Amino acid sequence: MVIEVTSGVLATLRAEADRAAPEECCGLLLGSGEPGREGRIETAVPAANISGQPHLRFEIDPLALLAAHKAARAGGPQVLGYYHSHPLGHPVPSAVDCEHSTGDLRIWAIIAGGHVAFWRDSGNGFQELTFRTVGKDCAEQS
Numbered sequence: 001m002v003i004e005v006t007s008g009v010l011a012t013l014r015a016e017a018d019r020a021a022p023e024e025c026c027g028l029l030l031g032s033g034e035p036g037r038e039g040r041i042e043t044a045v046p047a048a049n050i051s052g053q054p055h056l057r058f059e060i061d062p063l064a065l066l067a068a069h070k071a072a073r074a075g076g077p078q079v080l081g082y083y084h085s086h087p088l089g090h091p092v093p094s095a096v097d098c099e100h101s102t103g104d105l106r107i108w109a110i111i112a113g114g115h116v117a118f119w120r121d122s123g124n125g126f127q128e129l130t131f132r133t134v135g136k137d138c139a140e141q142s
């Protein structure tokens, strides 16, 4: 399955990872489509990492999650997934990430070393997704 990601989202994810290092950044991936199907990630929304060990783990601010789900129900963009960075690791799910897998079919983007990889929380482990970069946005052209 191939998902689409805008070039603006990829730029935001790399910038957020750089900004947060040596701690993990985290946030939400919004767009069109529904969990488990093809979709297009159009927006990355940074959230506070409220983990007590932010250089090793991430925990998305639950208020940010709540607000995004509420907006989605009101007709806004869908919550397609989540992102976080591995400041010293690789863009693959860690043992901690696997512990936090819920099998909700959402997309996990992991940023490490300037690379962004996309995974599906399939309920039977994480499966890497192929993605296609689409579109340009104003931020990239400026």
Ligand SMILES: [Zn+2]
Pocket: 084, 085, 086, 093, 094, 097, 110
């Ligand atoms: Zn992780």
